[in-house]
Amino acid sequence: MSGQPNTRLADVFGLAGWTKGELARLVNRQAAALGHPQLATDTSRVRRWIDMGEIPRDPVPRVLAALFTERLGRVVTIEDLGLVRQGRTGKRQRGEENPDGLPWAPERTAAVLTEFTGMDLMLNRRGLVGAGVALTAGSALHSAMHQWLNTDPALTAEQPGTTAGELLRADPAGFDRYEAAPVGSEEVEELERSVEVFRAWDASRGGGLQRKAVVGQLNEVGGMLSYHHPDHLQRRLWGVAANLAVLAGWMSHDVGLEPTAQKYFIIAAHAAREGGDRPRAGEALSRAARQMVHLGRPDDALDLMKLAKSGAGEEVLPRTRAMLHTIEAWAQASMGKGQAMRRTLGQAEDLFVSDKGDVAPPSWMQMFDEADLHGMEALAYRTLAEHDPSAATSAQNHAKQALDLRANGRERSKIFDWLSMASACFIADDPEQADRYARLALVSMGNNSSHRTWDRLRQMYRLTGQYASYQKIDELREEIQLALPKSKRPGSGAAV
Numbered sequence: 001m002s003g004q005p006n007t008r009l010a011d012v013f014g015l016a017g018w019t020k021g022e023l024a025r026l027v028n029r030q031a032a033a034l035g036h037p038q039l040a041t042d043t044s045r046v047r048r049w050i051d052m053g054e055i056p057r058d059p060v061p062r063v064l065a066a067l068f069t070e071r072l073g074r075v076v077t078i079e080d081l082g083l084v085r086q087g088r089t090g091k092r093q094r095g096e097e098n099p100d101g102l103p104w105a106p107e108r109t110a111a112v113l114t115e116f117t118g119m120d121l122m123l124n125r126r127g128l129v130g131a132g133v134a135l136t137a138g139s140a141l142h143s144a145m146h147q148w149l150n151t152d153p154a155l156t157a158e159q160p161g162t163t164a165g166e167l168l169r170a171d172p173a174g175f176d177r178y179e180a181a182p183v184g185s186e187e188v189e190e191l192e193r194s195v196e197v198f199r200a201w202d203a204s205r206g207g208g209l210q211r212k213a214v215v216g217q218l219n220e221v222g223g224m225l226s227y228h229h230p231d232h233l234q235r236r237l238w239g240v241a242a243n244l245a246v247l248a249g250w251m252s253h254d255v256g257l258e259p260t261a262q263k264y265f266i267i268a269a270h271a272a273r274e275g276g277d278r279p280r281a282g283e284a285l286s287r288a289a290r291q292m293v294h295l296g297r298p299d300d301a302l303d304l305m306k307l308a309k310s311g312a313g314e315e316v317l318p319r320t321r322a323m324l325h326t327i328e329a330w331a332q333a334s335m336g337k338g339q340a341m342r343r344t345l346g347q348a349e350d351l352f353v354s355d356k357g358d359v360a361p362p363s364w365m366q367m368f369d370e371a372d373l374h375g376m377e378a379l380a381y382r383t384l385a386e387h388d389p390s391a392a393t394s395a396q397n398h399a400k401q402a403l404d405l406r407a408n409g410r411e412r413s414k415i416f417d418w419l420s421m422a423s424a425c426f427i428a429d430d431p432e433q434a435d436r437y438a439r440l441a442l443v444s445m446g447n448n449s450s451h452r453t454w455d456r457l458r459q460m461y462r463l464t465g466q467y468a469s470y471q472k473i474d475e476l477r478e479e480i481q482l483a484l485p486k487s488k489r490p491g492s493g494a495a496v
Contacts, residue, residue, distance in 0.1 A: 006053045008082035009064075013050060016071045020046040023067070030063045055083050065119065075119045075260060077112065084108075102141070102266070103148035109270040113241060114222035116263060117215050117248070135262050138292060138303030141285075149273060149281060149311035182227045188236045191221065195243045196363065203367060204409050207251025208449025214251060218244040238275030242268045243364055246284050253291050256451045262288055269311070279320055280364060282312025286327050293327070294452065298334035305331065319361060322351035323368045326376035333380040336387035345377055371405035374398045375413055378420040385427045395424035412450050415441050419456045426463040434464075435472050442483060454484060 013023070024041040031039040036059055048054040055061070061083040068076040078084055104112055194217060201210050221241045229237065249264030265288040272280035289304035305328045312320065325348035332341040352373055381395035399421035406414050418441035425434035438460060445453050461480050467473040 004053045005051050006049060006082045008080060010050050012068050012072070012076060012081060016068055018071075020050075026067055027060060027063050030067060031059060034059060034063070049083075053082075062115070065115070066122070069119045069122065075116060075263070077116055077119070077263075079112070102144035104270055109267070109274060110222055110225040113225070113245070113267050113271065114219060116267065117219035117222060120215050120260065121212065121219060135259055135292070135295070135297075135300075138289070138297075138300030138307075141266070141288070142303045142307045145269070146307060146310065149269070149278070149307065150313075182229060183224055183233070183237070185233065188233060188240065191217070191240045192236070192243075192363075195240060195247070198244075198247055199364075199367070200409060202247060202251060202254075203413065204411050206412055206448045206450030206453070207254030208451070211248065211251040211255065214244055214248045218248055235275045238271050239277060239280070242272035242275060242277065242280050242284065245271055246287060246364065249284075250287060253287075253294075254450045254452055258291065258295065261291060265291070273311075277362075278311060278313035279316040280362065282308040282310075282316065282324065283320065283364060284308075285311060286324055289327050289331065293331050293334055294455070296334070298331040301331040301334075302328065317359060317361060317365070318351040318355040319368065320365055322348040322355070322373065323365070323376075325351065326373065326380065329380045330376065330383060333384040333387075336384070338384050338388050338391065341380055341384055345380060348373065348377075369405070369407075371402050371407070371410070372413070374402035374405065375417050375420070378402055378417065378424070382420045382424045382427075385424060389427050392424040392428040396421060396428065399424065411444060412448055412453065415444050415448060415450075415453045416456060418444075419453070419460050423460045423463055426460070426467070431467045431470055431473055434467075435476055438464075438476055438480075442479065445483070457484065 016023075018026070020043045024043055024046050027041045027046075028039055031037075031041075039060070041056075041060070045054075045056070049056060056064075061078045061081065064081055064083065065076050065078050068081070198210055198214050198217075218241065221237060221244060225234075225237055225241065228234070245264045245268035249261045249268060252258075252261035252264060265284050268284035268287075269281040272278070272284055285304055285308035289301040289308060292298065292301035292304060305324065309321075309324055312324070325344050329341045329344040329348065332344060352370070375398070378395050378398035381391045381398060385392040385395055399417050402417045403414065403421070406417065418437045422434045422437035422441065425431070425437065441453070441457065445457070457480060461477065464473050464477050464480075468477060
């Protein structure tokens with residue numbers, strides 16, 4: 001018992017709208033259903049949890065997380081409730097400077113992974129982002145995770161009081177937990193192939209249709225990680241977990257589930273680091289940075305990029321470093337820092353061409369090719385053009401090169417390229433060309449489940465206003481208004 005109020009539990013309790021007595025009765029009923037009929041929670045005990053910071057014993061934290069998840073219609077974890085004991089996560093800071101008790105020990109990573117995915121699946125509906133949920137600031141994540149990311153995971157296993165076996169076994173976590181069993185190399189190969197299938201689908205059709213399948217697969221892998229496998233298999237399983245968590249995060253971001261997406265990116269970074277793949281950990285955090293730029297928080301993105309670049313380590317390949325630079329440049333462009341953006345993109349180009357290809361890129365980097373490089377450059381220049389219209393010409397040039405190079409199966413990326421080109425044309429006072437590319441994007445968006453494409457379309461729609469007197473553009477504006485989902489229509493109040 002800390003003696004201090006548990007503000008995180010108090011906040012969630014307030015959102016739920018229960019009385020303390022109602023919560024006590026619900027806990028007892030749920031615990032009995034799970035095989036713990038001896039549990040006898042009362043109003044005074046609930047008061048001690050909230051007002052005195054008392055942390056109840058298992059299974060109460062898991063019961064509370066499940067109850068609040070169902071009540072609020074979004075994933076609520078034990079961390080969200082401030083109910084993780086210090087012995088499970090090492091030194092823990094209370095408060096918003098480290099809201100999730102980061103970093104997690106390996107056994108807690110597997111438990112969080114299983115718990116979070118289990119609750120995500122339990123909801124079985126959209127709308128996990130409820131009232132009171134906020135993204136953790138990039139500076140807070142940087143502060144919490146910097147030293148841990150730059151420490152050898154093997155050293156963690158040698159900490160006093162922790163055996164290697166304990167580090168590779170997770171506590172039971174969540175409900176409807178996958179009943180895993182030890183796996184061999186053939187099963188791991190099948191899991192690795194499934195990642196490639198999911199990744200290709202996401203690139204083509206967006207994250208909406210396969211998100212739950214990816215979350216379900218990740219939940220199963222979390223169960224597998226609760227067993228002690230030979231080191232080479234355990235590392236590969238952590239790698240599968242990292243890849244699936246990145247996909248789950250990216251798909252969640254793609255459909256607007258932002259705090260859920262960020263949680264998956266953090267889980268991915270932990271899983272990659274436990275598997276000894278620091279470049280993968282850095283790339284996972286760079287996804288969180290891209291998410292922040294998209295949401296209009298470039299300062300947070302730059303904090304996360306510092307963490308991503310330092311966490312990726314020295315062994316990161318030049319092409320991966322080029323990709324990290326393009327995200328940093330996009331954040332700089334969002335802040336109107338044209339000189340810094342151009343310098344960073346120049347470094348990205350130099351790194352990209354310096355990659356001799358003598359070392360095969362990891363599977364998670366195979367999507368970043370020359371088309372992607374130009375696509376990110378087009379996006380950066382198009383973003384900068386909002387501050388400096390002269391950048392629109394460079395945006396058009398890079399968008400055209402990206403479109404010329406795009407391979408089949410990358411339909412979502414093509415939509416983004418068309419929208420970058422259309423926006424740049426509007427800014428460059430070329431409404432004829434802008435109309436053409438906007439319509440190409442609009443036609444393709446009906447076959448894609450990515451909400452981000454609608455967000456970018458809304459950004460482009462804003463640029464059409466000064467050309468509303470042109471018949472073509474007026475018709476385009478009407479078609480966009482009809483095509484946009486109701487919550488995304490201009491004037492609906494939806495945030496980009």
